[in-house]
Amino acid sequence: MALIEIQNLSVAYGAPSRPVLTDIDVTVEEGEFVCVLGQTGCGKSTLLKMILGAESPAGGRILIDGVEHKQPDRTRGYVPQKYSLFPDKTVLDNITFGPEVSEFNMFTRFTPRFVRRRREIRDEAMRYIHRIGLHERDARKYPYQLSGGMQQRVAIAQALATHPRILLMDEAFSALDPGTRKDMQRLIRQLWRDSGVTVLFVTHNTQEALYLGSRVIVLAKESPDAGAQVAMDLSVPEPCHEHQIPMLVHHLEHASGSARAPEIPVFATA
């Protein structure tokens, strides 16, 4: 069974209602790295929010492992572009927050087991801190003391700390400068390989989508007042050479401008 099944999804906003997404049918298998690509305002973030369960669709449904999840929960981790960390908690507390609240409630928090388990959780969080390239002394810093890139690193560690099966990232690197962005792309790619988590990554940057994804889904609208549809669904061959990217970017950007899918010989259409 596929991990994520989006069936006939359509979304409309406002009154009179304006379609944002129409008839989206996508199936994502466990372990894929799916990049959702599209121009600003084409509804790619909306699609992510639907999978997240933060908003509910006008039609169609989304199954996670065969079950409909109508609210955000532990099966799907989330890394937004902004406000991804709790500003009142230190880096360490941000990472341990997930395991603590999912294993203990307000009453069991006062048992000796919690004290023991918390030590383990902290040790694991420290391992995460090393893995994402932060120093031990950064553990006690507050988010405002970190750069944007560091904050997103912590946000990824925070999301992975509860071992979700799906990681949803909404323009997670879009506010970062190009150098930091490159590092982050390498990091998430590495973490994806190591952990086997299924990643859904929304971006408007074609280059980023091609570099990161094992699969790229392009959303585009046929006309300004129509809802966006899946214009292209490509699986990217494993070694996506850097020198190929500029040419592919050109093709894809042409595609996301109009809904017609041009033929790109390099890719095997999924």
Place this chain on the structure above:
Amino acid sequence: MSISFQLVHAKPNQVTTIVFSWMLFAVGLGLYFYTSQKRHQDNPEDRIMPTVTQMFHGMSDASTKAAEDDDSTLPANASLRQRFFASMLWKDTLATSRRFIYSILLLIPAVLLGLHMGLFPYVGVFFLRFILFFDKIVALSLLPILFIVFGIDELSKIMLIVIGVTPTIILDTFNLTKGVPSEQVVKACTLGASDFDVAYRVVMRQIMPRVLNSIRLNLKAVMLFLFAGEMIASTDGLAYRIALLRRHMGMDVIIPYVLWVALLLFLVDLAMRVANRKLHPWFQEA
């Protein structure tokens, strides 16, 4: 071509800043004592603008002697300390502080209600319309009703403060809660947080410094209602004393009392500001 000097870019140096910022204090004090001295030359019995000596005597009496309407008696050889704790100033301050502290404590449920209204839609729709209406009632216009319903004792005064200030605090907390980015709540849920965790471990901790600032801004309103209650119906308290001494034109005590109240309020505000900074080192807004 003229070289224009724009005042918006002016940078006063340290000395100028100090001189300028204390200037009005100096002018105010100077004018007062000049006029006071003038009036005392014309009429040594003047009670409108007491001199420093008069005010000092008035205050030392207030802080060592019991009020005229105080029935308790001290032994003749009571120490200065004992006398101070039996004095008018101390007892008035104590009475006012007690009411003040009760009122501040009653703001805690207001903060919690605002938080829950902002976070849980059912609680929000249940209370919001009513509190918006309640907020528009002029609290002082309710004072007679409160005296009739709760009597002329402590409860009606505290209720006045509660009715006057809590709607503001509730609505402010509500807005602050609404202002927490939705990403934070969604993120907490994806990490396995329960409603309780979201409310108290994510949202409340984030808005707490702003809530404290909001309470600080509303301290004036708390004092306003407290003083109105004390002046109209009370047998002790700082405002009661000020209202009582007005009848005797006791400016030598009224003026120090007013300054004493200002000092107390300033200290409370300062303590809250310092506590806010110490408790929330992550908070990045003045």
